[in-house]
Amino acid sequence: MEYEEPKFFHVMKYGIEADRDVIDMVSGNPDWEPPTALREALAAYAELPPAEFQYPPSEGILDLREAIAARRGIDVDRIILTNGTGEANYLGMARALERGAGSEALLLDPVYPYYPGKTELLGGEPTLVPTERDGGLDVDAIREAASEETTLVVLNTPNNPTGAVYDIGKIREVVEIAAEVDALVLADEVYDRFDHTGSFESALSLGSDRVIVTSGFSKSMAITGFRVGYAILPDEHVDAAKTRHMLVNVAGSRPAQYAVSHALEATEPAYYAEARERLADRIDAFTEALDTAGAEYARPDGGFYVLARFDGFPGTMENVKRLIDEAGVAGMPGDTFGTARDDWIRFAMVTPRSLEAAERLVDYFSEE
Amino acid sequence: MEYEEPKFFHVMKYGIEADRDVIDMVSGNPDWEPPTALREALAAYAELPPAEFQYPPSEGILDLREAIAARRGIDVDRIILTNGTGEANYLGMARALERGAGSEALLLDPVYPYYPGKTELLGGEPTLVPTERDGGLDVDAIREAASEETTLVVLNTPNNPTGAVYDIGKIREVVEIAAEVDALVLADEVYDRFDHTGSFESALSLGSDRVIVTSGFSKSMAITGFRVGYAILPDEHVDAAKTRHMLVNVAGSRPAQYAVSHALEATEPAYYAEARERLADRIDAFTEALDTAGAEYARPDGGFYVLARFDGFPGTMENVKRLIDEAGVAGMPGDTFGTARDDWIRFAMVTPRSLEAAERLVDYFSEE
Structure with missing residues (x-):
């Protein structure tokens, strides 16, 4: 098996090297305090x-x-x-x-x-x-x-x-x-x-x-x-x-x-509840903005991620890079995750800037 | 492949459960301070x-x-x-x-x-x-x-x-x-x-x-x-x-x-030198006692271990357990390490009681 630089790192690197502010919604790294x-x-x-x-x-x-x-x-x-x-x-x-x-x-x-x-x-x-x-x-x-x-x-x-x-x-x-x-x-x-x-x-x-x-x-x-x-x-x-x-x-x-x-x-249950609620709030704000942007999505029942599909903008690596350069939001191409969602983009909610990212997406897709 | 409780743990457990003081020369765990x-x-x-x-x-x-x-x-x-x-x-x-x-x-x-x-x-x-x-x-x-x-x-x-x-x-x-x-x-x-x-x-x-x-x-x-x-x-x-x-x-x-x-x-070179010299001193004391006990050994050029062979006392698991019970010293049976030294016993020098262990071996084999 040959080593393939995982797409995660490829996209993150592209985002870091971009000539503008980019909100990283690529990795599954929590951004909050440990216990x-x-x-x-x-x-x-x-x-x-x-x-x-x-x-x-x-x-x-x-x-x-x-x-x-x-x-x-x-x-x-x-x-x-x-x-x-x-x-x-x-x-x-x-x-x-x-x-x-x-x-x-x-x-x-x-x-x-x-x-x-x-x-x-x-x-x-x-x-x-x-x-x-x-x-x-x-x-x-x-x-x-x-x-x-x-x-x-x-x-x-x-x-x-x-x-x-x-x-x-x-x-x-x-x-x-x-x-x-x-x-x-x-x-x-x-x-x-x-x-x-x-x-x-x-x-x-x-x-x-x-x-x-x-x-x-x-x-x-x-x-x-x-x-x-x-x-x-x-x-x-x-x-x-x-x-x-x-x-x-x-x-x-x-x-x-x-x-x-x-x-x-x-660690008290409150710690875990707080982290879960933080994510739920971000998911609410993000999916509300997706509605405004006219995107398709399934509201997640659990976990860190929202999968979204934008009409006429399939989630290819090329389009993910366009979103980084033109909207300042980095997500993961859907074809990273098999074949069933290859025109979708995955956004990780592990950034306090989730709402800001959603607004950037709204702006970007309403200008299109 | 079946799971075989490694002999290391088997011997260590036997030593811990023995009804007497046992000097542990089984594991390769350093007993000194980290940097x-x-x-x-x-x-x-x-x-x-x-x-x-x-x-x-x-x-x-x-x-x-x-x-x-x-x-x-x-x-x-x-x-x-x-x-x-x-x-x-x-x-x-x-x-x-x-x-x-x-x-x-x-x-x-x-x-x-x-x-x-x-x-x-x-x-x-x-x-x-x-x-x-x-x-x-x-x-x-x-x-x-x-x-x-x-x-x-x-x-x-x-x-x-x-x-x-x-x-x-x-x-x-x-x-x-x-x-x-x-x-x-x-x-x-x-x-x-x-x-x-x-x-x-x-x-x-x-x-x-x-x-x-x-x-x-x-x-x-x-x-x-x-x-x-x-x-x-x-x-x-x-x-x-x-x-x-x-x-x-x-x-x-x-x-x-x-x-x-x-x-x-x-960390300065002195830290590593001190650890190496500590081991060398233990090896000196231990092998000197082995001479007195009439054991065969090769003085180690490096590492933590001394392999020794006692005449008429092959390093089987049974004899290793006897040494634990009767001499209060725990080593590893030679057949743990292939076939070439299966009548030898390996002693790890990672205890401050190396000299005491050697003296116990001298006493034990001179009484035999």
């Missing part, structure tokens, strides 16, 4: 004796695993702390693909581009399956695509880029389909704290031995650079994932795990 | 604005990569910061094995057990090649083992477990053999700051496009838990390794990279 307890714990860690600076257990520090187990209501032995949700997805997908139960991974279109990338790295074959117009699960399409060759179905809820929050009844149907063809279902729930509907339910609640759940603290604690995530695996798949984790990474970074562990214990 | 600047930088990081808590570049923060490039005299573009030297080895070995140039990895016996583990994870076939009696490179044995199927030779210098520091002339010969069969040479130099001879020379000095060098700060800064390592690849292999790094881990942990970067800049 106060996280800062405090990291500073406290810096004073610990040298023994605390050495290898944590490969599966991660016990305090944090136990806190996750308690929150999730599961056995702590099922949890492996990983180098961000990215590694958790890698471990889960590897387990599905290495079992000798087929080599096909069903991925939903639009798709987070790391999923097909990881599938190919692991020697599997990604198949894109359409979703509903609003990004919701199309169970019939998944049933139709599933076959003997299918060993994995990857779900991401709340979804990047569509903002869909999958109905738990539909997830159950997908798990049943997976069971019929001996596939595993990996549910990436890293945006679970950013459910704007109140109806999100973790795939873990199904209690199925077909379900791997991944998540992390990158988004919920505004620390994408710390790399603390986790995979929750069915009992029979834990050991294989631990072996791979140890052979690839040995362990995750201990200061980061320590800080997250303390922050998870000390 | 003061590392603690200070980590505390300072905890105060930075939220933007500094987000994803670092996938290949690592530029300051640290530039500092490594300057120290090593190479182009910064060849450096990928990794989640410890463990990930660096994984990336380098993966690159060698995925090129379509064969599936065999030549590993030197005694062998660090992660090398065969990684080889098998990556679908390759490990072949153990003997070293000299003192652990030095046996170039003829490598020449004899190399074939069309060979795509990788892994060297570790200073060596774990033998303490050998490889002669650069012999490394050059190995690289020439590798070139003849289209193989790459990976040199893991994570113990390079613990050369007790003054003669260590990095494989990088050969300027060969066949050589991948890996290293990290786990040992040199006494921070095995931070997970900051790096791979230096020949130009033509950088992109493939970056792709794998991104798809597996996205990036390393930023607070750890930040702290190491500042510590690397601010």
